[in-house]
Amino acid sequence: MKITSIEAIPFAIPYVKPLRFASGEVHTALHVMVRVTSDDGIVGVAEAPARPFTYGETQESIVAVIKTLFAPQLVGMSILDREAMHAIMNRTVGNPTAKSAVDMAVWDVIGKTLGQPVTALLGGFTDSMRVSHMLGFAEPAKIVAEAERMRSTYGITTFKVKVGRRPFGLDVDVCRALREEMGGDIELYIDGNRGWTPSESLRALNAMADLDLTLAEELCPADDVLGRKWLVDHCNVPFVADESATKPGEVTRELLSGAANAVSIKTARTGFSHSQRVLFQCDGLGAEVVMGNQIDGQIGTLCTVTFGAAFESTTRRAGELSNFLDMSDDLLTEPLEIVDGRLSVRQVPGIGIDIDAGKLAKYRLDQGN
Known part of the structure; x- marks a missing residue:
């Protein structure tokens, strides 16, 4: 039950109407899908929303910190070593949504591995x-x-x-x-x-x-x-x-x-x-x-x-x-x-996230559409 890969996939989906508030406004969901895969072939998924006006994270920074810092250090660890994973990620200051998405994707893998809903x-x-x-x-x-x-x-x-x-x-x-x-x-x-x-x-x-x-x-x-x-x-x-x-x-x-x-x-x-x-x-x-x-x-x-x-x-x-x-x-x-x-909630193993491959291909930003 070891992590074999951690992916950070940027995507963009427009809002039908913008949400406006005192600290900013959002017109497009510029988010990052985080995908953690174990050596059993089980895939866990979560999402990191970029909110630069609140946490200082951008879509680009989320992708970069996961790809260049977190993934190289976490790959090879057991999916059960969550506290050790957080100790490693916390050496990097800030980046709360990037860390959280990795955490939840790992929980998704654990739930699927055990055949139990994460909830x-x-x-x-x-x-x-x-x-x-x-x-x-x-x-x-x-x-x-x-x-x-x-x-x-x-x-x-x-x-x-x-x-x-x-x-x-x-x-x-x-x-x-x-x-x-x-x-x-x-x-x-x-x-x-x-x-x-x-x-x-x-x-x-x-x-x-x-x-x-x-x-x-x-x-x-x-x-x-x-x-x-x-x-x-x-x-x-x-x-x-x-x-x-x-x-x-x-x-x-x-x-x-x-x-x-x-x-x-x-x-x-x-x-x-x-x-x-x-x-x-x-x-x-x-x-x-x-x-x-x-x-x-x-x-x-x-x-x-x-x-x-x-x-x-x-x-x-x-x-x-x-x-x-x-x-x-x-x-x-x-x-x-x-x-x-x-x-x-979805009463299935894991969180219940099943990604439409066609939609991901349409909206992801790191590959030609």
Whole structure:
């Protein structure tokens, strides 16, 4: 059960419409498919999304670090030596999505080798999760129309609203329109992507105090230490650390310092192995968690629900599992389906990722199409 190859395959799939938010916007999924093969001929697959405005990684840097650093050192190791693999990869600073994709692809190989679903190996709590849909920057009428479509077509009733624009009035108008047009049976929470100052954040929260928001995520800069603590002290909903909590040590710092009291877990940046550590830290400290979205494609979304459905505390809130719907195409032979507001895990050995070879050939960037 030794690793014989690790591949990093860049691909590009356009979005039907761009997702816009305070720290950037995404028009095309410039992702990297990571493929790990064992000497038994078993192949594990995961996906690394390039998010230079958040983690500093580009598609080119992800491919380069896997091909030139990680693969040469990990090939020949047992697929069970996950801790040793992480020790090797962690000698290289940063590169969280590259490391995470290797980790999850290895887990996929382990599951297939053992003939067990990865979600069962992780914890096996349940077989599906409620779905939350992210709504990007747009005028109130367009946002309401998108949310209505998600509710009527997929049964989704939980929505994360991107905020952080200056002045903040339009963001308040969007949230108010959603509540007024869609009623009290939907859940709303907001994500500022570090777009406001602490004082702007509090003013905006006060302006939305009657809208029954359930979470406020990363409203102000991650390095504004005193400002974040001040805001959390005045915030009447759980304040979620996201970009400020990209690894277990940062999670501990944010929670113990009082700069946040909830955490977004994203398998795209902490894989399965380190996502477990983040989750157990949060459980031990009594902090809520939400399964976040890195604007993932279907591969990444399937990894998220695989992890999220495995534990009780990750299923208490809806997971952000639907933004692949904004992509014009994807790589899976069997597309994901959201039914009655829920997404199911795949009860097959591994993660359940089966790549359509024709689509991969069409969208990959490292070979002539």
